[in-house]
Amino acid sequence: MKLLVAIILTALLAVVGGLYLPWWSIAIAAFISVLLIPIRSGKAFLAGFLGIFILWLFLAWWIDIKNQGVLSKKVAEIFHLGGSSFLIILVTALIGGLVGGVAAMSGSYLRNR
Amino acid sequence: MRFVSFVISAIITVLLVFALNKKWGSIPPLGKFLSPQHGFWQNAEAADADFDADLAFPTLKGKVNVYFDERLVPHVFADNNEDLYFVQGYLHARFRLFQMELQTMYAAGRLCEIFGNNPAILKVDRETRRSGMVWAAQNALKEFEADPVSKTVCDAYTAGVNAYIESLTEAQLPIEYKLLGYKPEKWSNLKIALFLKQMSRTLAGNVEDLELTNEKSFIPFSEFKILYPEVPDSLIPIVPAGTKFDASGIVPVRPSSADSLYFGRKDSINLAEVIKQDPDNGSNNWAVAGIKTKSGAPILCNDPHLDLTFPSIWYEMQLNSPDVNAYGATFPGSPNVIIGFNDNIAWGVTNAQRDVKDFYEIKFKDDSKKQYWFNNQWLNTQLRIDTLKIRGVHDIYDTVAYTIFGPVMFDKSFPDTLAKEKAIACRWTAHDASNEGLTFYKLNRAKAYDDYLEAIKTYACPGQNFVFASKSGDIAIWQQAKFPARWYGQGMMIMPGQDSSYIWQGFIPQNENPHAINPQQGFLVSANQRPADSAYPYFIPGNYINARAISISHQLQNMQQVTIDDMKRLQTDYFNVTAEDARPLLLKYIRQNELSAEAKKYLDIIRNWDLKASADSKGQTVYQLWWDSLAVEVWKDELMKVQPAVVVPNQQTLLEALLKDSAFKYVDNINTPQKETLFDDVTAAFAKASVELSKEEKEGKLEWAKHKSSRIYHLLRTNLMPFSEPIPVGGNGDIINATAVSHGPSWRMIVQLTESTDAYGVYPGGQSGNPGSKFYDDFVDTWMHGKYYSLWMMKRNETGDKRVKWTMNFSKN
Numbered sequence: 001m002k003l004l005v006a007i008i009l010t011a012l013l014a015v016v017g018g019l020y021l022p023w024w025s026i027a028i029a030a031f032i033s034v035l036l037i038p039i040r041s042g043k044a045f046l047a048g049f050l051g052i053f054i055l056w057l058f059l060a061w062w063i064d065i066k067n068q069g070v071l072s073k074k075v076a077e078i079f080h081l082g083g084s085s086f087l088i089i090l091v092t093a094l095i096g097g098l099v100g101g102v103a104a105m106s107g108s109y110l111r112n113r
Numbered sequence: 114m115r116f117v118s119f120v121i122s123a124i125i126t127v128l129l130v131f132a133l134n135k136k137w138g139s140i141p142p143l144g145k146f147l148s149p150q151h152g153f154w155q156n157a158e159a160a161d162a163d164f165d166a167d168l169a170f171p172t173l174k175g176k177v178n179v180y181f182d183e184r185l186v187p188h189v190f191a192d193n194n195e196d197l198y199f200v201q202g203y204l205h206a207r208f209r210l211f212q213m214e215l216q217t218m219y220a221a222g223r224l225c226e227i228f229g230n231n232p233a234i235l236k237v238d239r240e241t242r243r244s245g246m247v248w249a250a251q252n253a254l255k256e257f258e259a260d261p262v263s264k265t266v267c268d269a270y271t272a273g274v275n276a277y278i279e280s281l282t283e284a285q286l287p288i289e290y291k292l293l294g295y296k297p298e299k300w301s302n303l304k305i306a307l308f309l310k311q312m313s314r315t316l317a318g319n320v321e322d323l324e325l326t327n328e329k330s331f332i333p334f335s336e337f338k339i340l341y342p343e344v345p346d347s348l349i350p351i352v353p354a355g356t357k358f359d360a361s362g363i364v365p366v367r368p369s370s371a372d373s374l375y376f377g378r379k380d381s382i383n384l385a386e387v388i389k390q391d392p393d394n395g396s397n398n399w400a401v402a403g404i405k406t407k408s409g410a411p412i413l414c415n416d417p418h419l420d421l422t423f424p425s426i427w428y429e430m431q432l433n434s435p436d437v438n439a440y441g442a443t444f445p446g447s448p449n450v451i452i453g454f455n456d457n458i459a460w461g462v463t464n465a466q467r468d469v470k471d472f473y474e475i476k477f478k479d480d481s482k483k484q485y486w487f488n489n490q491w492l493n494t495q496l497r498i499d500t501l502k503i504r505g506v507h508d509i510y511d512t513v514a515y516t517i518f519g520p521v522m523f524d525k526s527f528p529d530t531l532a533k534e535k536a537i538a539c540r541w542t543a544h545d546a547s548n549e550g551l552t553f554y555k556l557n558r559a560k561a562y563d564d565y566l567e568a569i570k571t572y573a574c575p576g577q578n579f580v581f582a583s584k585s586g587d588i589a590i591w592q593q594a595k596f597p598a599r600w601y602g603q604g605m606m607i608m609p610g611q612d613s614s615y616i617w618q619g620f621i622p623q624n625e626n627p628h629a630i631n632p633q634q635g636f637l638v639s640a641n642q643r644p645a646d647s648a649y650p651y652f653i654p655g656n657y658i659n660a661r662a663i664s665i666s667h668q669l670q671n672m673q674q675v676t677i678d679d680m681k682r683l684q685t686d687y688f689n690v691t692a693e694d695a696r697p698l699l700l701k702y703i704r705q706n707e708l709s710a711e712a713k714k715y716l717d718i719i720r721n722w723d724l725k726a727s728a729d730s731k732g733q734t735v736y737q738l739w740w741d742s743l744a745v746e747v748w749k750d751e752l753m754k755v756q757p758a759v760v761v762p763n764q765q766t767l768l769e770a771l772l773k774d775s776a777f778k779y780v781d782n783i784n785t786p787q788k789e790t791l792f793d794d795v796t797a798a799f800a801k802a803s804v805e806l807s808k809e810e811k812e813g814k815l816e817w818a819k820h821k822s823s824r825i826y827h828l829l830r831t832n833l834m835p836f837s838e839p840i841p842v843g844g845n846g847d848i849i850n851a852t853a854v855s856h857g858p859s860w861r862m863i864v865q866l867t868e869s870t871d872a873y874g875v876y877p878g879g880q881s882g883n884p885g886s887k888f889y890d891d892f893v894d895t896w897m898h899g900k901y902y903s904l905w906m907m908k909r910n911e912t913g914d915k916r917v918k919w920t921m922n923f924s925k926n
Contacts, residue, residue, distance in 0.1 A: 018149075023148035023150070027130055060149045064154075066161075067160065067885060070886070070889075071154075071288075074835040075153055091147065092147040096148070099130060102122060109118045
């Protein structure tokens with residue numbers, strides 16, 4: 001339950017932060033979420049990772065649908081992903097998730113020190 | 114212990130963020146770039162994007178309403194001119210910022226600031242600076258800032274561009290900035306001048322003086338008359354043949370030392386400019402008088418041939434204020450409509466191709482470059498120290514000496530191939546102060562012939578053929594620019610620069626520039642051919658292109674009751690007029706009995722060819738490879754033996770030489786003991802072409818469009834292939850539909866000047882420069898299929914028209 005709350009809080013803080021702050025505010029969002037909701041470091045990584053992964057997956061996917069895949073295909077080609085919109089969305093979510101995960105883990109270590 | 118874990122994981126987090134926030138080589142900052150709220154996803158424009166906006170800028174004086182139609186063409190209605198040009202600048206930046214900045218950075222020799230430490234790019238930047246581009250732009254800036262009208266227009270335009278740049282958030286940056294990891298800088302009036310100088314470089318920067326100087330070291334100058342004849346036999350000039358010209362107002366005097374110090378000098382020079390322009394840069398335009406049209410009103414047509422790029426060099430607009438209502442193609446980077454029409458007239462341009470750039474060999478006193486020898490004394494140079502900022506590395510300084518001739522472009526320090534003791538200065542009309550923008554400002558407002566003439570009279574560079582037609586029924590054309598008056602041979606090669614005897618003695622008086630008004634034949638054509646026949650009293654060298662003018666003129670000659678549809682067909686015509694004369698010659702001199710079965714098959718293809726360079730034509734491919742191979746066969750032994758490359762005579766010259774005399778002396782291969790005949794050359798050329806053709810056929814590329822593989826590239830060329838698109842169309846540089854590989858008709862326009870203007874146009878691109886927008890490339894199919902859009906000159910009271918899709922309102926607050 002705590003995990004789920006941490007995931008949702010991470011995503012919420014990240015989306016709000018993203019409106020005003022640079023992209024790396026996702027790290028702050030994940031960090032703060034875990035400070036507010038105490039969970040063990042392993043789970044914290046999962047919370048940070050999933051919070052941002054799901055958020056970025058959803059945002060990218062939503063933008064891509066509205067854009068009818070015009071740009072994602074081209075960018076996927078630039079990244080040698082065979083022009084696949086799906087893969088560039090996945091890579092986007094993975095990179096975001098990774099940053100969220102390590103940031104959340106730091107948060108949990110700080111809290112449980 | 115936990116604390117240690119915290120520190121370690123915090124460090125990992127920070128390092129990861131840092132790594133993902135940084136550009137690694139050509140890989141963009143990944144975190145920043147992929148973030149859906151900041152990165153490229155923000156450039157993925159929704160298919161149903163809403164362009165409506167209400168914007169307030171305190172610099173505005175009144176209101177401006179912009180109505181976007183279904184093609185995203187803005188129809189701008191302003192209360193006054195300042196606001197009009199402010200909004201033009203704003204919209205150019207809104208839709209085309211990256212190209213505006215890149216082109217002006219290129220013009221300023223600042224590409225290394227974007228692309229970093231790359232020796233090839235540094236060389237381009239250095240040559241740009243050393244050719245005096247920035248100096249030229251500063252000279253132009255002074256001139257147009259001294260004119261109150263131009264200053265007002267440019268200030269307003271610049272303010273508009275900057276208003277957009279200042280409003281940009283990181284998320285809204287064009288995707289190219291995100292990929293390359295940099296930010297736009299402020300726009301300035303200097304950048305407007307730089308943009309125009311870039312056009313001068315593209316259209317009036319290509320000369321062959323250095324190559325010809327090299328060539329003169331092993332071929333006597335007297336041969337140049339054969340290799341590069343001044344007036345081709347087949348010329349159909351812009352000014353109808355037989356026109357009488359007045360005696361020249363200025364008679365340049367040939368220096369007495371010319372034979373020994375200039376024409377007869379034999380020292381070779383291993384030097385070529387780094388930046389070379391596409392030799393196909395050219396254009397078609399023509400005007401048909403009412404007596405030849407079905408409607409009885411004149412029709413004006415224009416299609417400028419430039420690099421076909423994404424985004425296009427053109428942006429379509431209507432500009433309306435109380436004293437102007439103009440529609441047409443605009444240059445993002447510069448105010449006004451450049452090619453278009455208003456409620457009274459239409460105008461278009463093609464390139465004049467004239468040589469307005471010369472080189473002089475000067476003598477420095479010593480390596481300090483502080484003094485040079487001129488008219489028997491040491492004169493001081495002006496040393497200009499250029500600072501080249503290189504992204505990620507330290508700055509580089511380059512000292513350029515300015516002389517009475519202009520900047521010393523090549524010397525000991527640049528490039529590395531030049532013999533150490535030589536120094537070569539560049540004299541170019543683009544260096545001289547002038548105000549080209551004012552010409553377009555006035556053309557946008559011209560009502561009749563006199564206004565048009567008044568508008569173009571001061572236009573200086575790059576030389577253009579301004580075609581004109583009016584509702585009052587006039588058609589006219591002027592080849593306009595500031596052209597040096599040359600004695601025969603002056604400026605074809607590097608000239609001695611130690612005294613004033615080789616300096617330009619003056620300019621051809623403006624009223625003596627080639628022109629024609631309402632000719633008997635009922636039409637006027639310019640397509641980069643020589644403007645006048647040999648009766649014109651000046652020596653006017655240039656990179657003229659002959660074929661298209663012949664093709665257009667022949668067809669217009671035979672047309673009566675001309676309609677818009679006829680003009681659409683003519684602009685997209687594929688007839689190969691050169692091949693019409695060349696094919697019989699080739700077929701006459703081929704020895705068929707020496708050909709393989711496969712080669713005979715190709716011979717049948719060309720024999721049965723309809724002479725059209727259409728997309729599916731195999732005959733055009735056979736012809737082109739055969740002809741190109743013949744040119745190598747004929748010229749290679751004499752001309753290509755010395756590096757760097759010399760100037761290969763153009764196809765018209767070769768064709769006419771062979772038609773006149775099959776025993777043309779260059780046919781013989783001087784490297785063999787026997788004497789080759791035209792039979793030998795034509796047959797050998799065909800054998801070589803057949804090998805190539807066979808290869809192409811195996812790859813399924815025998816059809817012309819497949820062989821040619823035309824493509825519209827993004828401005829960053831092969832670095833961003835996914836942003837480019839193939840365009841499988843026919844045509845070629847010498848065909849009316851002049852689509853070469855990545856070059857061709859960049860804007861097709863047809864305007865019939867009936868009481869209510871009837872205009873059509875299309876360009877291969879789209880109004881948005883954003884690869885993530887559906888408006889990035891939506892005109893390409895229409896253009897490719899030779900179709901047009903009807904151009905809507907919107908009226909102020911048509912705001913409720915169903916073509917209006919979005920509205921942007923600009924006001925003071």
